Amino acid sequence: MDIIGNLAHGFAVAFSFQNLLFALIGALIGTAIGVLPGIGPVATISLLLPITFGQPATTAIIMLAGIYYGAQYGGSTTAILLNLPGEISSVVTTLEGYKMARNGRAGAALATSALGSFFAGSVATVVVAASGPLLTSIALSFGPADYFSLMLLGLIISAVLAQGSIIKSIGMVVLGVALGLVGTDVQTGQQRFTFGIPELSDGISFVALAMGMFGIAEIVLNLERPEARSVLKTKVDSLWLTKEEWKRATPSVLRGTVVGSILGILPGGGASLASFGSYMMERKMSKGRHLFGQGAIEGVAGPEAANNAAAQTSFIPLLTLGIPANAVMALMVGALIIQGIQPGPRMVEAQPDLFWGLIASMWIGNVMLLIINLPMIGMWVKLLQVPYKFLYPAILVFCCIGSYSVNNNVFDVYSTVVFAVLGYMFNKLKMEPAPLLIGFVLGPMMEEHLRRAMLLSRGDITVFIERPISASMLAIAAVALLAMMLPNLRKGKEAALSG
Amino acid sequence: MLPRRAWLAGGAVIAALPAITRAETPWPAQPIRLVVPFAPGGTTDLAARLVAQGLGARLGQPVIVENKPGAGSTLGAAQVAQAAPDGLTLVVSNIASHAIAPSLYRDLRYHPLRDFTHVALLIETPSVFVANPQFAPRGLGEVVRLSREQPRGLDVASSGSGSSNHLLIVQFGQVTGARVNHVPYRGAGPAMTDVIADVVPMMSDSLPSASGHLRGGAVRGMAVASAARHPGFPALPTFREQGVDLVSNSWFGISGPAGLPPAVIGRLNREINAVLAEPATQRRFAELGGLVSPLSPAAYAEFIAGEVARWAPIVQASGAKVE
Structure with a gap:
């Protein structure tokens, strides 16, 4: 078969000494910046970009790609151990992963995340190789109306599935959407809710919001309850998964891989949408759904598999269309153009070394990451035994560096502090911050697509029902909403969640 | 008052220090x-x-x-x-x-x-107008005609409201009398995706961000807004050649x-x-x-x-x- 010949060619390229070396360097750097909260792949890749000017194009892209998916591996480490999401994609890992760590299962959570990521990464590599161009055409069939309906569905499901009071979680989603609308209106260029502060004209920084609400608020809560810290000091019994845990995690990894591979291809989607999507799915479908909120392994396995699968399939729009799906991919385009390669639909034929070499290197990189990460799990877990009085100042410093380095702007550090205070208050009021984050991410995208769909249809609202993709999404959303409102079903849901 | 004077003198020396170093070591x-x-x-x-x-x-x-x-x-x-x-x-x-x-x-x-x-x-x-390959008009004249036939104008995308590419669309409407419905995006990438997917038939983009898609044939060039044809795209006519006096x-x-x-x-x-x-x-x-x-x-x-x-x-x- 053609694809096997192509892959063999790709492995021949990727196995050259230079390419292997730079794949390893990329994976190492990626893991390191993933572990350090707040220092993300965008800042790192832009710093390293000039180094790649002198390298061959294939080597340069292999290294930069290694940094990107290496960061996905490393990012889950701080999310699980310290409740600190450095990136959107690891927000949901904090929800169950951190609880597992507090239950003394930090090692199992880390192992699940590494193995799940490896499996998903391997599958996604095959997906990219086998059906990249085909999947691109599916992604292109999503119009603005379809995106709107998909995101509406996401928001409704996140409200339906939230823990505790439904009123509170709907309130948090709405508040998140409102915060997401701060900034410049895409349609008119008008600034909204910026109160004349130019730093707000591009919206509130996601990193500031996530670090403040999850990371710093968590530190304050820990300092408030001395007994909570001692939980972290309890002996970690085993680094490996029990038989029972294997059984529960495996189907979640499989589902996460599928969800991640699909959502990664959608322009504007990528790893973050994938991990949210998988989390929601696990919460509804997995056998352990009644354990969510107390450290369910499914809530780590699914999203971690999904975000790694998506990190790799998000190369598909770049490699087949030349369109970057996120900020990291935009940097990849830049690196290619500097090398004299125009990313576009002809790249697969014009640059076979690059295309197939990159795909092969992704798989090799995943093997390397597994080898780097598994033996280190014991070391990371020891981090929890560091006295908290030494740990938390370091975390605070990294949070400040992280929120500053996204835009090189002190204003973002101040925003982090404001959101830390808010996050602390929400915790005291028993309001979950996760629905707020989902609203914050999806809300503005939803508005943009809604208004674009209306602009293109000249104000005709029937586009949302006429298009089959959009219509089916809306139908599912309506069913979910109805299910939430029917009283006996709702009782059943509460019983399931509390029991 | 000696100590105070000494302080002042010392202060003056310290204040002058950067000036001295600047004079001795050349910028930068x-x-x-x-x-x-x-x-x-x-x-x-x-x-x-x-x-x-x-x-x-x-x-x-x-x-x-x-x-x-x-x-x-x-x-x-x-x-x-x-x-x-x-x-x-x-x-x-x-x-x-x-x-x-x-x-x-x-x-x-x-x-x-x-x-x-x-x-x-x-x-x-230079800025360029690029269109989906299926888009019927071959030149700017046909674009203007088509836009006048449509009751609410022709959809044209850009990388954002107030960008130079958006303003070129506005100018194009002013100069030719074309009826345009501007569809802004958050950056050139998403706009290009929708032109390739034929959600919007045409967009105004800058040549660097469009060039890969032009070379790959994902979109068709309509006109380039430079004074003369671009050496990298000799087949792409300028606005002026097509009777539209615009350079952007x-x-x-x-x-x-x-x-x-x-x-x-x-x-x-x-x-x-x-x-x-x-x-x-x-x-x-x-x-x-x-x-x-x-x-x-x-x-x-x-x-x-x-x-x-x-x-x-x-x-x-x-x-x-x-x-």
């Missing part, structure tokens, strides 16, 4: 910070990094690129306007921050000419805060133009789809003044206005 004694007011990865960022590398080698001090995106590239520009005029803080001045923003933002924190010392122009890149280039250069010492201005301009003259730079800028345009500092300042005056009435007509 420290690394130079070059603020790029855009996110990393775009054409401006790449070109700035290329120039920074060459410039650093020539000046003997590293030139460090710092991305400070936000508010249509005015945040980074405002920061440099307030910096000390010691030649150690520079900004990539561009069509958005220095030509369009003065008319677009009501309370901009800087004046595009008075608050800066303009040093050198780097690159000019986006551009960027290097500027510093107002009051840079003349010696620093002269040296910077000389070294930047030397970097631009290197074959390696020329080749890479051509790959980016731009034309290298060396200018003297005075000519660059004059160029910017002309651009500010030129875009003001078009911004007015576009209806985009940021409070």
